[in-house]
Amino acid sequence: MDSIQFARTSGELSWSAQVSDFERLAQIALDDEADFQLRLEGFQDGDEKPCLRLQVKGAIRLSCQRCLEPLSLEVASEREFVLVEREHDMMDLAEEDEAIESLVAEAQLDVLALAEDEILLQMPIAPMHDPGICNPPDWTGRGRNDSSAFSVLGTLTDTKD
Numbered sequence: 001m002d003s004i005q006f007a008r009t010s011g012e013l014s015w016s017a018q019v020s021d022f023e024r025l026a027q028i029a030l031d032d033e034a035d036f037q038l039r040l041e042g043f044q045d046g047d048e049k050p051c052l053r054l055q056v057k058g059a060i061r062l063s064c065q066r067c068l069e070p071l072s073l074e075v076a077s078e079r080e081f082v083l084v085e086r087e088h089d090m091m092d093l094a095e096e097d098e099a100i101e102s103l104v105a106e107a108q109l110d111v112l113a114l115a116e117d118e119i120l121l122q123m124p125i126a127p128m129h130d131p132g133i134c135n136p137p138d139w140t141g142r143g144r145n146d147s148s149a150f151s152v153l154g155t156l157t158d159t160k161d
């Protein structure tokens with residue numbers, strides 16, 4: 001996708017991607033069927049600079065770093081990028097306005113990689129359940145109710161025939 005042309009012509013693109021479409025996400029996700037809704041819009045800012053707005057929405061299941069149980073993490077972000085011709089322009093812009101990311105304009109913009117970066121940015125370094133929700137593994141075998149491994153095993157044996 002030619003990013004500058006997309007911006008100049010006010011392009012709009014909405015699509016959904018699965019976790020398995022993202023190389024890095026697929027490695028940390030528990031299941032790769034989760035969907036992400038992606039939306040990319042092209043526009044020009046007040047100075048007629050070509051810009052992109054990327055919206056990412058979805059949820060991903062990861063392992064909680066405390067209890068190792070599945071943890072569902074919602075991702076919702078919107079970010080604007082100003083397209084610049086060269087890395088050099090990127091520096092100038094960064095000093096001007098830190099709220100807007102700049103992106104070197106490419107004839108072949110990898111939108112999926114951009115979206116993946118965005119999703120990874122939204123993730124905590126060590127994803128964990130909220131305090132109190134987490135049930136750290138109970139290695140002592142005490143304090144659990146009847147839904148223990150033993151009763152699950154019992155059910156499995158009962159339904160075997």
Ligand SMILES: [Zn+2]
Binds near residue numbers: 066129
């Ligand atoms: Zn947890």
